[in-house]
Amino acid sequence: MSNQKEITEPSYLEYKGKYKGVFSWILSTDHKRIALLYLFSILSFFVIGATLGLLMKFELIAPGKTIMDAQTYNAFFTLHGIIMIFAVVIPGLPAVFGNFLLPIMIGAKDVAFPRLNLFSWYLYVAGVSLVIVSQFAGDGPPDTGWTFYAPYSFRTAGTMLPAVFGAFVLGFSSILTGLNFLVTMHRMRAPGMTWLKMPLFPWTLYATGWVQLLATPIIGITLLMIVAERTLHIGFFDPSLGGDPLLYQHLFWTYSHPAVYIMILPAMGAISEIITTFSHKTIFGYKFMVASVLAIAFVGYFVWGHHMFTSGMSGTALYTFSLLTFLVAVPSSIKVFNWISTMHQGSIDLQTPFYWAMAFIFVFMIGGFSGLVLGSLAANVHLHNTHYVVAHFHFIVFGGTGFAFFGAVHYWYPKITGKMYDTKWANIGLVLFFIGFITLYGPMFYLGFKGMPRRYFDYDEVFHAGNIISTMGSWILYSGLGIIIINLFSSLKGGVKAPADPWGGKTLEWTIPSPPPVENFDEIPLITKGPYDYK
Amino acid sequence: MAAETHRDDLASKTGMWLFLFTEMLFFAGLFVVYSVYRFRNPEAFHLAAKELSVPIGTINTIILLISSTTIAMSITALQKKNKKFALLLIGITIFLGIAFLVNKYFEWGEHIKEHIYPGSPVLALRGQGDVLFYGLYFFMTGLHALHIIIGLVFIGFIAAKIVKNKIDSESFVLLENSGLYWHLVDLIWIFLFPLFYLIT
Numbered sequence: 001m002s003n004q005k006e007i008t009e010p011s012y013l014e015y016k017g018k019y020k021g022v023f024s025w026i027l028s029t030d031h032k033r034i035a036l037l038y039l040f041s042i043l044s045f046f047v048i049g050a051t052l053g054l055l056m057k058f059e060l061i062a063p064g065k066t067i068m069d070a071q072t073y074n075a076f077f078t079l080h081g082i083i084m085i086f087a088v089v090i091p092g093l094p095a096v097f098g099n100f101l102l103p104i105m106i107g108a109k110d111v112a113f114p115r116l117n118l119f120s121w122y123l124y125v126a127g128v129s130l131v132i133v134s135q136f137a138g139d140g141p142p143d144t145g146w147t148f149y150a151p152y153s154f155r156t157a158g159t160m161l162p163a164v165f166g167a168f169v170l171g172f173s174s175i176l177t178g179l180n181f182l183v184t185m186h187r188m189r190a191p192g193m194t195w196l197k198m199p200l201f202p203w204t205l206y207a208t209g210w211v212q213l214l215a216t217p218i219i220g221i222t223l224l225m226i227v228a229e230r231t232l233h234i235g236f237f238d239p240s241l242g243g244d245p246l247l248y249q250h251l252f253w254t255y256s257h258p259a260v261y262i263m264i265l266p267a268m269g270a271i272s273e274i275i276t277t278f279s280h281k282t283i284f285g286y287k288f289m290v291a292s293v294l295a296i297a298f299v300g301y302f303v304w305g306h307h308m309f310t311s312g313m314s315g316t317a318l319y320t321f322s323l324l325t326f327l328v329a330v331p332s333s334i335k336v337f338n339w340i341s342t343m344h345q346g347s348i349d350l351q352t353p354f355y356w357a358m359a360f361i362f363v364f365m366i367g368g369f370s371g372l373v374l375g376s377l378a379a380n381v382h383l384h385n386t387h388y389v390v391a392h393f394h395f396i397v398f399g400g401t402g403f404a405f406f407g408a409v410h411y412w413y414p415k416i417t418g419k420m421y422d423t424k425w426a427n428i429g430l431v432l433f434f435i436g437f438i439t440l441y442g443p444m445f446y447l448g449f450k451g452m453p454r455r456y457f458d459y460d461e462v463f464h465a466g467n468i469i470s471t472m473g474s475w476i477l478y479s480g481l482g483i484i485i486i487n488l489f490s491s492l493k494g495g496v497k498a499p500a501d502p503w504g505g506k507t508l509e510w511t512i513p514s515p516p517p518v519e520n521f522d523e524i525p526l527i528t529k530g531p532y533d534y535k
Numbered sequence: 536m537a538a539e540t541h542r543d544d545l546a547s548k549t550g551m552w553l554f555l556f557t558e559m560l561f562f563a564g565l566f567v568v569y570s571v572y573r574f575r576n577p578e579a580f581h582l583a584a585k586e587l588s589v590p591i592g593t594i595n596t597i598i599l600l601i602s603s604t605t606i607a608m609s610i611t612a613l614q615k616k617n618k619k620f621a622l623l624l625i626g627i628t629i630f631l632g633i634a635f636l637v638n639k640y641f642e643w644g645e646h647i648k649e650h651i652y653p654g655s656p657v658l659a660l661r662g663q664g665d666v667l668f669y670g671l672y673f674f675m676t677g678l679h680a681l682h683i684i685i686g687l688v689f690i691g692f693i694a695a696k697i698v699k700n701k702i703d704s705e706s707f708v709l710l711e712n713s714g715l716y717w718h719l720v721d722l723i724w725i726f727l728f729p730l731f732y733l734i735t
Contacts, residue, residue: 112546179553187546217557221564225674233654234670235663236568241670242663247571251564 009517011418029114032516035100036416037121042096043485045087045128050481052080057440057474060467063459073457074143075158079135081146082163086170087128089401090259093266094212095124095177097408098205100416102181104509104516105199107190107525112183116176123173130166134159145455147256148223150237150248154230161230168223171216174262178212181205190508192527196290199507199531200283203290204269207297211258211265215301219255222248249311253304261300263397265293267404268335271357274411275339277505278354279346282532285338292331299328309380318377325375332368336361351503352426356407359434363403367395370445385455388448391441399437406433406484413488414498418515421491429487432480439473506533544708551712555719558682562723565675569730572667579664584735587672588642592732595638596724602631603721606690606714616704618697625694628717632687639680643673672731679727682720689713 010016012032019027025037056076059066068076099117103110111117135141138159144152148167153160185206189198198206225236226248235241237248276283283289305313305321313321339361348354370392373379383389414420443466448454452463459467501510512520573580609624646669650657653670693713696702702709 112543113550116550175557179550179557182553183546183550186549187543213553213557214560217560218564221561224678225564225568228653228674232670232674234674235653235666236670236674241659242572242576242667244571244575247568251567 009513009519009522011513011515012518013418013515015518027118029110029118030518031099031103031110031114031117032416034117034121035096035098038091038095038099038124041121041125041128042088042092045083047485049080049083049088050478052076052083054474054478056080057471059457060459061471062467063461063464065457068457070457071140071143074145074455075135075141077455078142078145078163079131082131082142082167083128084397085146085259086167087124087131089263089397090170090174091124091177092263092401092405093270093408094181094205094208094262095120096405097201097270097412098177098181098208098266101412101509102184102202102205103188104512104520105202105507106185106188106193107508107521107527108184108188109520109524111180112187113180117180120173120176120180123169123176127166127168127170127173130162130169134161134163134166137162147252148226149252150226150229150243150245151239153226154238161227164223164226164230168220168227171220171223174212175216175220178209178216182209182213185209190524190527196287197527197530200272200286200289200293201266201269201507204265204272204293207293208262208265211262211297211300215255215258215262218251219259222251222255225251246308246311249308250304253307254301257304257307258297258300260397261297263401265296267360267401268293270404270408270411271339271360272335273505273507274353274357274407275342276532276534277411277503278349278351278357279343280349280504280534281342281346282530282534283338284341284344285334286530286532288334289338292334295331296328299324299331303328306375306380309377310384322375322377326372329368329372329375336365349503352421352423352430353407353411353503355427355430356403356410359430360400360403360407363395363399363437367392367399370395383448385453386448387444387452387454390454391444391448394441394444399441406430409488411503412509413491414502415509415514415516417492417495418498418513419491419495420498420502421495422487425483425487429480429483432476432483434480436473436475436477436480440470440477441473443467443470443473507531542706544706547708547712548715551715555715558719559723562675562678562726565671565678566726566730569671569675572664572671576664576667579662580668581735583665583668584731584733587732588645589732591638591642592728595635596728598631598635598638599721599724602628602635603718605631606717610707610710610714613697613702613707613710614704618703621710622694622697625690625697629687629690629694632683632690636680636683639676643676675727676731679720679723682723686713686717686720689716 012030015030017024017028025033028034055067056073059068059073099111139157140159142158142160142163143156144158144160148160148164153164185198185202225234228234229236229238233241235243237243237245239245272283272289303321303324305317306325309318309321339357370388374383374389374392410421410426447463447466447470450463450466452459452466498514500513502514503510508525509516511525605624606628609621609628612618612621612624646652651669652658653666653673658666658669690713693702693710696709
């Protein structure tokens with residue numbers, strides 16, 4: 001792109017719409033501005049959630065009360081869970097990078113329903129606000145954990161209604177984002193972009209869209225039932241009225257397990273883009289990558305029972321769910337093999353996003369394998385509700401989605417902001433983050449194996465050493481996070497101007513200027529080649 | 536500041552269909568709960584269902600079916616540029632929707648007069664099966680009634696647009712979408728009616 005063009009076409013950051021100042025952002029229907037609205041809100045909530053985690057780890061540095069009592073600890077892990085799950089990792093990659101890049105990567109000017117897109121952001125903000133209100137209103141913060149298990153969720157004195165309703169509203173926001181993306185991909189791909197010429201990140205958003213659409217309503221109605229239970233005493237899940245708390249768990253996990261794939265699929269998509277670009281080689285087994293994304297999304301619906309192995313199920317149900325859990329690992333490992341094969345004989349350019357992708361594969365594999373341990377019936381009985389589960393979960397969701405999120409931030413930062421960040425500090429931040437991550441969650445595998453239960457503010461003296469290491473890890477992780485965020489913000493001012501294609505990427509977003517003009521493309525491109533055309 | 540105003544009726548309809556999927560799954564959760572508790576309390580569900588008024592339920596079913604016909608006819612009328620007839624048919628649809636709600640109001644009123652409502656001590660004395668049956672009955676028909684109200688507001692909003700000529704024979708996708716939504720509300724009732732009134 002010539003410089004002249006950039007002068008005639010204002011970028012989306014400079015464009016003067018009909019509103020001024022902050023209103024040009026919060027009333028904008030431009031998918032790129034909405035993506036940044038999401039980015040800043042999600043980043044803020046992430047810092048809040050991470051700070052709660054830091055404080056909880058500090059509480060666990062020694063047995064007994066250190067800085068907070070049991071009730072505060074319960075409130076903290078509940079809020080940490082609700083914020084991190086519903087407000088950070090579920091919308092994280094789709095709402096930020098999906099919004100920004102999906103239309104550009106498929107050669108469109110915007111999503112199919114721009115106003116609905118802005119509306120989803122408002123729903124998101126409303127949902128999180130409700131969750132935050134629950135902390136300060138009424139008889140005290142919710143203390144059920146993010147799973148709102150019945151019957152405790154309608155017996156506790158904590159202020160459950162706003163929290164549960166907030167999660168319901170966040171689900172609705174997620175549905176609308178998924179719906180918008182699905183229609184966009186069906187109707188707005190550039191001429192010549194057949195389904196199998198679509199890049200992998202949009203493909204993962206496609207599968208995610210279906211999961212958001214078909215799974216989220218189930219949690220919606222389940223949360224409404226909890227609301228009705230608390231206000232009208234209907235008895236859906238109350239054993240004293242004939243209800244069955246196990247039914248709640250089934251309904252809850254029918255959504256919340258597929259939700260894990262809402263979190264991880266777009267992460268896998270971003271990693272696929274990064275690895276191809278920095279290996280300067282076509283992705284290995286493109287069709288298998290597409291098929292495995294769809295297979296994960298599909299099989300992911302039928303494994304929810306593995307969260308309930310110890311809750312009481314028939315033997316047949318137990319081993320069926322266990323078998324399906326093992327099956328869902330197959331497409332995931334196809335993806336890992338294909339990533340490694342893509343690197344094979346590629347000309348690898350070692351840049352920060354590629355390091356993040358490497359770190360992702362490392363922690364994702366540990367997370368995945370520990371998931372298989374939990375998926376086997378006998379081991380599960382021993383490990384259920386211990387710190388092992390906490391470690392596994394954080395390796396997948398924080399290690400998987402979180403690392404991919406930061407990888408994506410560093411990969412698309414030049415495109416989004418038009419500036420290059422300071423690579424040295426970005427790498428220092430990453431190394432600290434990685435070391436901190438392993439030090440924080442690694443010992444939890446050991447602690448869980450030894451029998452330390454999760455969700456207690458206190459523990460036996462035998463678990464002391466592991467907890468000290470883990471808490472120290474949380475400090476390293478948090479400093480790494482600080483360096484990363486400060487570096488990204490300071491580069492906004494001090495960074496060098498980014499060219500249109502700083503990494504040598506081949507997908508459509510690298511063919512337009514950085515930052516992109518308001519309309520993305522002067523002329524809708526005609527697609528004749530596959531997405532990763534390296535010769 | 537949308538990139539440019541761009542119209543794609545098929546996209547709007549696809550979006551609506553996808554939204555209807557989510558609505559169906561929303562109710563699907565309740566149908567699962569209903570099936571589980573019916574399976575566990577066959578006797579109580581059988582007896583409680585006999586107490587519901589089949590005539591009122593039948594009348595309401597007929598009302599909704601006719602209203603679905605009239606909204607579908609209004610789309611064709613508008614396509615044929617017969618604006619007045621389209622508005623009349625929409626008016627009938629809204630009237631029938633309100634009639635459904637009025638019937639429902641009296642039906643609920645009867646139950647509440649007999650102290651049968653969620654959380655009522657009289658209902659609790661009748662046993663757990665009845666508590667669950669009526670809990671589900673009030674929750675599911677209540678949620679359905681809420682959908683009727685949303686549908687009526689939606690259709691009313693469309694009617695206003697037709698009056699102002701913002702929706703005409705060239706751009707009727709919003710009317711079609713409201714029709715789709717109304718059919719879904721109808722469809723859900725078609726399942727609720729036998730589940731609560733007819734299977735005894």
